[in-house]
Amino acid sequence: MIVLGIETSCDETAVALCHDGNILCSEISTQTIHRKFGGVVPEIASREHERLLNEMVNYTINNSGIEKSKIEGIAVTQGPGLSGTLISGVSFAKGLALGLNCKIVGVNHLEAHIFANFLADPKLKFPFICLLVSGGHTQIWLVNGLKDYNLLGETRDDAAGEAFDKGARILGLGYPGGPEIEKLSEFGNKKAVKFPRSFMQKKSLEFSFSGLKTSLLYYVDEHVNICKEDVAASYQFAIIEVLVTKLKWAMEKTKCFTCVIAGGVASNNALRSHINVIMPDKKVIFPELSLCTDNAAMIAYLGELYLKKGYFSPIDFPIMPNMKLV
Ligand code: KG4
Numbered sequence: 001m002i003v004l005g006i007e008t009s010c011d012e013t014a015v016a017l018c019h020d021g022n023i024l025c026s027e028i029s030t031q032t033i034h035r036k037f038g039g040v041v042p043e044i045a046s047r048e049h050e051r052l053l054n055e056m057v058n059y060t061i062n063n064s065g066i067e068k069s070k071i072e073g074i075a076v077t078q079g080p081g082l083s084g085t086l087i088s089g090v091s092f093a094k095g096l097a098l099g100l101n102c103k104i105v106g107v108n109h110l111e112a113h114i115f116a117n118f119l120a121d122p123k124l125k126f127p128f129i130c131l132l133v134s135g136g137h138t139q140i141w142l143v144n145g146l147k148d149y150n151l152l153g154e155t156r157d158d159a160a161g162e163a164f165d166k167g168a169r170i171l172g173l174g175y176p177g178g179p180e181i182e183k184l185s186e187f188g189n190k191k192a193v194k195f196p197r198s199f200m201q202k203k204s205l206e207f208s209f210s211g212l213k214t215s216l217l218y219y220v221d222e223h224v225n226i227c228k229e230d231v232a233a234s235y236q237f238a239i240i241e242v243l244v245t246k247l248k249w250a251m252e253k254t255k256c257f258t259c260v261i262a263g264g265v266a267s268n269n270a271l272r273s274h275i276n277v278i279m280p281d282k283k284v285i286f287p288e289l290s291l292c293t294d295n296a297a298m299i300a301y302l303g304e305l306y307l308k309k310g311y312f313s314p315i316d317f318p319i320m321p322n323m324k325l326v
């Protein structure tokens with residue numbers, strides 16, 4: 001089956017074509033225009049998707065060497081995400097599905113992040129644990145099969161990506177904050193500043209990062225001439241240590257041997273190395289960086305799985321900005 005995937009949940013405009021589980025072409029355009037505002041401006045993001053989608057779809061199809069008429073289904077992110085940007089993608093996808101007279105399926109963005117790991121390792125088998133760490137979510141899932149997920153724990157306040165983004169803003173770094181903090185941390189000592197870790201008792205799988213952000217704010221306020229590299233490295237390590245410790249606890253609790261990481265924060269190299277240090281005996285899938293951050297390959301791949309099983313959406317399906325996985 002040939003499925004075209006469209007992703008517009010936030011500030012990445014992405015289009016991909018999937019043919020029987022293989023990605024023929026995957027295009028991502030990151031909207032750099034938001035950097036000067038220090039965060040995503042929803043109205044601008046929606047307009048950028050509108051501006052880019054047509055050209056990116058044509059490019060993806062031509063680059064794949066297939067005829068437009070061979071597309072058998074469209075998969076598009078239905079949620080969660082920003083209302084305006086979701087509407088841009090879903091409206092475009094509906095028009096295309098009507099024009100091509102093919103099926104359309106609305107895809108959950110979080111579920112697609114998890115399933116991106118099958119693109120990284122097609123031999124991946126259920127069940128597995130997924131640490132899902134993005135700009136809006138920090139969750140640990142037990143993934144038993146398609147549409148069969150147990151939430152083991154999640155954040156009570158800020159997501160890990162949000163902690164990176166807010167921390168970067170406090171340190172006067174650019175947006176998105178994750179890559180900025182990671183770059184600076186390479187030159188710093190992660191043990192220089194002792195930042196707090198939350199919910200570390202009784203092997204809890206819940207997370208909280210808002211206290212960490214506040215303590216960074218206090219630290220910066222109370223100290224002059226800080227070594228930004230040391231502070232960034234210590235802050236990053238406070239996030240990573242919590243994520244990896246809880247991932248390990250989740251593996252122990254469920255007796256699972258395989259785990260995967262997903263979402264933008266999963267592209268962090270210090271996180272990846274720490275997982276290897278803490279869980280050397282476990283099978284861990286590390287998807288390539290372009291499969292961790294927002295992309296349409298994961299949307300097309302998951303959409304194809306659903307369409308092949310006969311699931312599709314009615315043409316008037318709504319966007320779901322707060323869409324949940326279960
Ligand atoms: O999954 P994603 O691309 O978009 C959402 O669905 O949210 O995740 C974006 C988040 C941002 O908060 C960004 O700062 C973070 O992922 N991120 C990183 C890195 N690259 C992106 N965080 C830490 N280290 C990175 N290298």
Ligand code: ZN
Pocket residue numbers: 109113134135263264293294
């Ligand atoms: Zn995402």
